[in-house]
Amino acid sequence: xxxxxxxxxxxxxxxxxxxxxxxxxxxxxxxxxxxxxxxxxxxxxxxxxxxxxxxxxxxxxxxxxxxxxxxxxxxxxxxxxxxxxxxxxxxxxxxxxxxxxxxxxxxxxxxxxxxxxxxxxxxxxxxxxxxxxxxxxxxxxxxxxxxxxxxxxxxxxxxxxxxxxxxxxxxxxxxxxxxxxxxxxxxxxxxxxxxxxxxxxxxxxxxxxxxxxxxxxxxxxxxxxxxxxxxxxxxxxxxxxxxxxxxxxxxxxxxxxxxxxxxxxxxxxxxxxxxxxxxxxxxxxxxxxxxxxxxxxxxxxxxxxxxxxxxxxxxxxxxxxxxxxxxxxxxxxxxxxxxxxxxxxxxxxxxxxxxxxxxxxxxxxxxxxxxxxxxxxxxxxxxxxxxxxxxxxxxxxxxxxxxxxxxxxxxxxxxxxxxxxxxxxxxxxxxxxxxxxxxxxxxxxxxxxxxxxxxxxxxxxxx
Ligand SMILES: Nc1ncnc2c1ncn2[C@@H]1O[C@H](COP(=O)(O)OP(=O)(O)OP(=O)(O)O)[C@@H](O)[C@H]1O
Ligand SMILES: [Mg+2]
Numbered sequence: 355x356x357x358x359x360x361x362x363x364x365x366x367x368x369x370x371x372x373x374x375x376x377x378x379x380x381x382x383x384x385x386x387x388x389x390x391x392x393x394x395x396x397x398x399x400x401x402x403x404x405x406x407x408x409x410x411x412x413x414x415x416x417x418x419x420x421x422x423x424x425x426x427x428x429x430x431x432x433x434x435x436x437x438x439x440x441x442x443x444x445x446x447x448x449x450x451x452x453x454x455x456x457x458x459x460x461x462x463x464x465x466x467x468x469x470x471x472x473x474x475x476x477x478x479x480x481x482x483x484x485x486x487x488x489x490x491x492x493x494x495x496x497x498x499x500x501x502x503x504x505x506x507x508x509x510x511x512x513x514x515x516x517x518x519x520x521x522x523x524x525x526x527x528x529x530x531x532x533x534x535x536x537x538x539x540x541x542x543x544x545x546x547x548x549x550x551x552x553x554x555x556x557x558x559x560x561x562x563x564x565x566x567x568x569x570x571x572x573x574x575x576x577x578x579x580x581x582x583x584x585x586x587x588x589x590x591x592x593x594x595x596x597x598x599x600x601x602x603x604x605x606x607x608x609x610x611x612x613x614x615x616x617x618x619x620x621x622x623x624x625x626x627x628x629x630x631x632x633x634x635x636x637x638x639x640x641x642x643x644x645x646x647x648x649x650x651x652x653x654x655x656x657x658x659x660x661x662x663x664x665x666x667x668x669x670x671x672x673x674x675x676x677x678x679x680x681x682x683x684x685x686x687x688x689x690x691x692x693x694x695x696x697x698x699x700x701x702x703x704x705x706x707x708x709x710x711x712x713x714x715x716x717x718x719x720x721x722x723x724x725x726x727x728x729x730x731x732x733x734x735x736x737x738x739x740x741x742x743x744x745x746x747x748x749x750x751x752x753x754x755x756x757x758x759x760x761x762x763x764x765x766x767x768x769x770x771x772x773x774x775x776x777x778x779x780x781x782x783x784x785x786x787x788x789x790x791x792x793x794x795x796x797x798x799x800x801x802x803x804x805x806x807x808x809x810x811x812x813x814x815x816x817x
Contacts (some may be wrong), residue, residue: 357386359475359478359479359629360385360474361387361388362408362478362481362482362485363409363478363481364387364389364390364400364407364409365387365389365390365407365409365410365474366389366391366398366402366406366409366410366685367379367389367390367391367410367411367455368381368390368392368395368397368398368411368412368413368424369393369412369413369416370413370415370416370417371392371393371413375391375392375393376391377451378391378465387478395412395416395419395424398410398412398428399424399427399428399431401505403431403432403736405432405737407434408435408436408481409458409477410424410428410435410437411438412424412438412439413440414439414440414441414443414448415442421440422439422455424437425437425439425457426455431736432736432738433704433706433738433740434701436458436477437456437457437458438458438459438461438470438580439452439457439461440461440462440463441460441461441462442462443802444462448650459473461473466621485751488701492686493669498683499687501546502539502542503536503539504683505677505683506679506683507678507680508679509676509677513669513670514543514668516799517540517669518547519797520669521544521545521548521668522548522549524636524667526605526619526640526663526664526666526667527544527641527668528641528642528647528669529541529544529640529641529642529643529668529669530643530644530646530669530670531642531644531670531671531672531673532641532644532673533644533718533719533721533792534719534720534721535671535673535674536671536719537602537641537644537671538600538602538653540669541642542600544598544640545597545598545600545640546670548598548638550597550598553596553597554595554596554598555594555597555598555600556598556599556600557600557602558598558601558602558603559603560603560606560607560611561602561603561606561797565608565610566580566627568607568611569590569614569627570583570627571589571590572589572591572599573589573591573614573624573625574586574587574588574592574624574627575587575626575627576629579628580628583627583628588626589624589626589652591618591624591635592635593633593635595636595637596636597637597638598637598639599638599640600641601615601639601641601642602641602642602644602662603643603644604642604643605644605647605656606796609657612657613657616663618639619639619664620634620663621636622634623680626695628763637814641664644791645794647661648661648665648784657702672714674719674722674723676719681712681723685702685708685711685723688723688727688728689702689727692728692731692732695731696731696732698734699737700734700738700739703738703739703740704739704740704741707738707739707740707743711748712747716749717781718781718788718792726744726745726748727739729745730744765809772807774793775789775793778792778793786801786804
């Protein structure tokens with residue numbers, strides 16, 4: 355049994371005395387550990403870099419790079435490699451120093467074999483358990499992936515359960531949730547689970563088009579009904595007849611458009627632009643919003659009757675901070691996706707990187723997490739993604755919060771608003787559509803604000 359476990363711990367032996375290297379590697383190999391030896395620290399670092407060893411037995415006193423320098427370099431390369439320092443000059447102080455600097459153990463020469471084997475067996479045990487957990491995680495991943503939606507938290511399972519029930523019977527359904535939380539994925543899953551899964555699924559982003567174009571896209575138009583209408587065309591409601599139409603960002607639609615949508619939802623009737631003919635359509639309607647529609651109704655920006663029609667069946671997609679237990683499995687999922695895409699292999703994240711992810715407040719939800727992992731997968735050079743591979747705004751969350759508190763000043767509200775909008779814009783890499791969604795304001799309000807801001811390019815442009 356021990357032999358089997360020992361096979362999971364390849365060890366590199368580093369000592370400037372070649373004879374000693376020879377003796378130790380032979381001994382370790384006889385005990386069942388895959389062992390490689392070298393008298394050059396650079397070679398040993400190369401092995402750590404290549405992931406060829408999980409533990410290094412390193413001499414402290416060597417010409418050139420000594421054991422402590424080696425320790426530091428190898429931990430930089432792979433924070434999870436176990437370095438056991440071996441010295442002819444043992445002292446409690448130096449042992450403490452070694453452990454403090456990240457050594458796994460500090461042994462004196464001649465090596466007490468029993469003690470060494472005990473330490474190595476423990477490491478082999480941990481290494482084996484880790485690979486078992488990874489294998490289990492892979493299995494779990496397939497258990498907890500449903501139509502491309504990954505999640506195992508109670509909030510997510512409950513939401514999926516609801517989606518499953520609704521999908522069998524709905525004719526209209528509203529999917530609500532914060533930006534990047536996965537509404538579009540859920541919409542597709544609802545269609546996939548519905549009795550019309552074999553029929554078309556048409557997507558319309560209601561915020562991307564001006565009213566006239568949106569109307570023609572959804573309802574179709576007659577030739578000559580407006581400039582540029584060179585032919586007669588059916589809209590998405592006709593195109594997806596028998597299937598589903600996904601109305602994304604329905605909260606962004608204008609009052610006249612809301613009236614037209616209400617007519618489709620209530621009577622399943624449409625009229626092509628420029629045509630007097632009223633047609634019946636048979637479509638399932640899935641609408642999504644990242645706004646709190648109830649508040650939009652109260653603010654007079656959304657029709658109450660349309661809201662009640664839509665929200666009688668509602669699926670709420672929880673934000674990422676409501677289900678932080680999903681973060682590790684999502685990370686694994688995206689890591690797999692992007693390591694395949696970039697042809698790299700990753701073992702996972704270092705513990706400290708995992709902690710950073712768990713502490714972040716994820717205003718951009720799963721999309722933000724996916725971006726973080728995909729860019730880390732590009733830049734990371736080691737088997738384990740570490741804190742340095744994460745964006746700087748994530749790295750020191752607790753400190754950052756502290757700093758925020760310390761910097762608190764009694765500012766006028768307008769100033770707070772200005773600083774906040776700028777921060778959100780920065781977080782979105784200047785993407786104004788995304789920023790306006792997170793801020794919960796219309797894009798026009800954001801543009802108006804930017805025009806007033808002298809430091810923004812938009813402001814300069816307007817001046
Ligand atoms: N549970 C999940 N499992 C796997 N991937 C997810 C999950 N949720 C979201 N994603 C991914 O995150 C990204 C954003 O998801 P999606 O576009 O569905 O969000 P959204 O709620 O529609 O966002 P927005 O409000 O900004 O339109 C997509 O790349 C999607 O594949
Ligand atoms: Mg979306």
